[in-house]
Amino acid sequence: MTAPGAHHSGPASAAAWFERAERLAAEFAATAVARDKAGGTAKAERDRLRDSGLLNLIIPAEYGGHGFDWHDTLRIVRIISRADSAMGHLFGFQHLLLATVRLFGEQWPHYYRETARNGWFWGNTLNPLDTRARILPDGPDWLIHGSKSFCSGAMDSDHLIVSALTEAGKLVIAAVPSDRPGIHIHADWDNMGQRQTDSGSVDFHEVRVYDREILRSPGPLGSVFASLRPLIAQLVLTNIYLGIGEGALAEARAYTQSQSRPWFLSSAPSATKDPYVLQKYGEFWVELNATALATDYAARLLDAAWRQENALTAAERAEAAVACATAKVLATRAGLDVTQRLFEVTGARATSAQAGLDRFWRNLRTHSLHDPVDYKLLDLGEWALNGQAPTPSFYS
Incomplete structure (x- = not known):
């Protein structure tokens, strides 16, 4: 007997998984504006993700998953992000956290099997910049x-990735x-964007961690292969940003075609023919x-680097890191531009709360501030001018 949300089988082809993701995204889009206003936990939508089988995409088939590569998994992140x-x-983040287990701990086969068997949804309490937790x-x-x-x-969530510092300051x-x-998860996320990510705070009161639960081999960024974790994080965010931009463009297009009017000084017969x-x-x-x-x-x-596993070289890692940083800068700039200027092509009435078009900018602006692209550009400048590869960290 399998647990609710557990999936050992699914569509036979990648195309069928993409179709499932598109249907789920359309379902999410129908309530996205109302849920953005409400905030809080999107319990029904999280359960739909559990039931869809999509949470196991990156887990290889021999561990009960679907064996997707990063390229296709991230494309589905983008599809869902267009809608919500x-x-x-x-x-x-489900797939980022599964990658964290894979890269940092030798016990990853156990966690992959149990995730697939039990339909686990993973949550994040790994925030290396927040040093208040001690182990x-x-x-x-x-x-x-x-x-x-x-x-x-x-x-x-069903399982958490947790970070804390030892007395000696080791992560x-x-x-x-x-x-x-002893784990107390607080519903205190009330920011202007990404309002249903539950990105609030968690308190730990003498929480017991068994030694077998420590991801110590090779540990955090403990090898060249393990240092792919931040690149996966960067590309998850990049695809979220790109999805936001693409979703904003799609909604703006529909609004312009159906409701926008040409400016009174325009000679165009409709807004869709206005040259500006x-x-x-x-x-x-x-x-x-x-x-x-x-x-x-x-x-x-990233996929090429992932396949190399422990044979991955620093030079191959550097090439992927530069490509990820480049995409992250482009996605941030393009997304902010489109989500801000879409009102110039939809018109004054598009600012109504009912339309909810402001959510795209709020979501992207909120998210992008957590990892300033100025520092990505410094890394890229060092690469372009001095040939110096980005130093592996949790953000590069």
Whole structure:
């Protein structure tokens, strides 16, 4: 007997999985504006993701998953993000956290099998910039005490990736059940964007962590292969941003075609023939398509690096890192431009709360501030001018 949400089989082809993702995205889009206003936990939508089988895409078939590569998994992150970037965020982080287990801990086969068997949804409390949580030895095990912020998807999760510091300041990462005694997940996320990502705070009160739950071999960024984790994180975010931009363009297009009127000084018979409107749509198209090409190229390099496993070289890692940083900059710039300027092609009435077109900018602006692209450009400048590869960290 399988647990609710567990899926050992599914569509026979990748195309069928994409069709399933498109149907789910359309379902999410129908309620996205109302749920954005409401905030809180999207419990029904999270359960739809559980039931869809999509949470197991990146898990190889021999462990009960569907054996997708990163390129196709990230394309589905983008599809969901077009409709609802909060759900795209949670879905993308599921695969980032599974990658974290794979890259940092030798016990990953166990977690892959159990995730596929039990339909686990993973939540994030790995925030290395938040150093308030401490982990101390307690006999053969460990205890975590402290707090974490920006814990996306922790609410309604089944398992958490947790980070804490030892007394000596060493970063330790573990995988623990979300219902472990002493874990208190707070519904205190109330930001202007990404309002249903549950990216609030989590408190740990003497939470027991068994030694077998510590991801110590090779540990955080403990090898060249393990240092792919930040590149996966960057591409998850890049595809969320690109999805937001593409979703904004699609909704703006539908609004312009159905409701926008030409300005009274325009000689165009309709808004869809106004030369200024057409020019802006052309600009949006170029920005987003250039970003998509760069993003898919970076995903191909990531897949090539992923297949190398421990044979991965620093030079191959550097090539992928530069491609990921490039795509991230493009996605941020293009997404912010399209989501801000879409009102210039839809008109004053498109600012109504009912239309909800402002959510695209709010979502992207909120998300993009957590990893400033100025520092990506510094890395890219060092590469372009001095041939210096980005230094592996949790953000590069």
